[in-house]
Amino acid sequence: MPELPEVDALGSYLRERTASRIVVAAHVAQIGALKTFSPPLDDTVGRGVAGVERFGKWLAIGLGPRGEVDPDAAEIHLVLHLAKAGWLRWREEMPPATSPKGRPMGRAAGPVALRLWFDDGSGFDLTEAGTRKRLAVHVVADPAEIPAVASLGFDPVREMSADALGTALRSRNQQVKGALRDQNLVAGIGNAYSDEILHAARMSPFTLTRSLGDDDVARLAAAVTEVLDAAVAQAAGRPAADLKDAKRRGMAVHGRAGQPCPVCGDVVREVSFADRSLQYCATCQTGGTPLADRRMSRLLR
Ligand SMILES: [Zn+2]
Missing domain, CATH: 3.20.190.10 (MutM-like, N-terminal)
Structure with a gap:
């Protein structure tokens, strides 16, 4: 997407x-x-x-x-x-x-x-x-x-600030992965860049937004800017036909389950849902503990 x-x-x-x-x-x-x-x-x-x-x-x-x-x-x-x-x-x-x-x-x-x-x-x-x-x-x-x-939320490239992000994310208590993708909170981030932002922020996708301290929000805001600015720069000036491939090439964890994390070398893991999946690095983001993947647990039962 x-x-x-x-x-x-x-x-x-x-x-x-x-x-x-x-x-x-x-x-x-x-x-x-x-x-x-x-x-x-x-x-x-x-x-x-x-x-x-x-x-x-x-x-x-x-x-x-x-x-x-x-x-x-x-x-x-x-x-x-x-x-x-x-x-x-x-x-x-x-x-x-x-x-x-x-x-x-x-x-x-x-x-x-x-x-x-x-x-x-x-x-x-x-x-x-x-x-x-x-x-x-x-x-x-x-x-x-x-x-x-x-009803779009704030634009994380044009209007980025830790305050704006903190206010948007804490408006409801939910998993930070879902909050970043919620267009009414932050406009423009989807499944791929939310994986990348959380990896850059070294944060678990399941972290609840109201548990985020000011330091966490600041780290997350810096990661939003770092990831989106790099992606915008990489995409800028490319012909329409090239843009989809350019996006894939720049990813650290999204769409890379089973491959090594470019930061620490741990294997990139995945959690699957009915219609999508998320990718993350346990060493970088969850203190080394793999997140529960309901689909995998069901299959293994
Ligand atoms: Zn890692």
């Missing part, structure tokens, strides 16, 4: 390529992906790209009068959430938007959810792999009309 660093880099990439481009066609290939009906998607046609903004893991493409490159000039926004398996495929040369007889060509085969064409022949496909379709596209006058955007 793309998280803050990848979405941020994708936003920059789009901002560069689409500045002052005019939308000439937009088609939804997976009808379920479009979550709004008013204004209609066709209202994007004829407008220019005024700016691209990121909200947590959401991207908003602002569209306004032609030739005005200023996010404040946006009249409507195409707001995207890529969910778990969605991505944006940029194309310098799009296939034609209409057939020679003028029929729309939007019904692309395969995993394409939505296509957008610009006036210079470029454009993009929003794609989503897998059978569970979660990718979401909203057309709104203001991104804050989308409840999930309006």
Whole structure:
């Protein structure tokens, strides 16, 4: 799943390529992906790209009068959430938007959810792999009309402070792993970077947030900044197609169960849940004691 660093880099990439481009066609290939009906998607046609903004893991493409490159000039926004398996495929040369007889060509085969064409022949496909379709596209006058955007917590890159993090995490008593992933508390961190942040902070994913002392919060805040800044720097300037792989390469524990921890050499362990898993290093994070993995215990019983 793309998280803050990848979405941020994708936003920059789009901002560069689409500045002052005019939308000439937009088609939804997976009808379920479009979550709004008013204004209609066709209202994007004829407008220019005024700016691209990121909200947590959401991207908003602002569209306004032609030739005005200023996010404040946006009249409507195409707001995207890529969910778990969605991505944006940029194309310098799009296939034609209409057939020679003028029929729309939007019904692309395969995993394409939505296509957008610009006036210079470029454009993009929003794609989503897998059978569970979660990718979401909203057309709104203001991104804050989308409840999930309006309720986002603070941005851990733009607004980071130990105070903000401490307040957000302690607002409820829960496991720190879940709290870091809760978009209403901290916007943009998902399963992968929360594993990495907790490893960098040498903290157990199961630590309860109200048990965190000020020193713990400060350590965690430093780890958030260290991990996200490095990931943002690594992702910046990469073409959209490279971003997913770039994310994998930089990981210390996430997705690396069974491999050695790059810090201490202990084996990276895993805890599995119904629909996801977390990875951690027992030596670095839990005083050497492996965390209980209910799935493993069940299998061994
Ligand atoms: Zn370690």
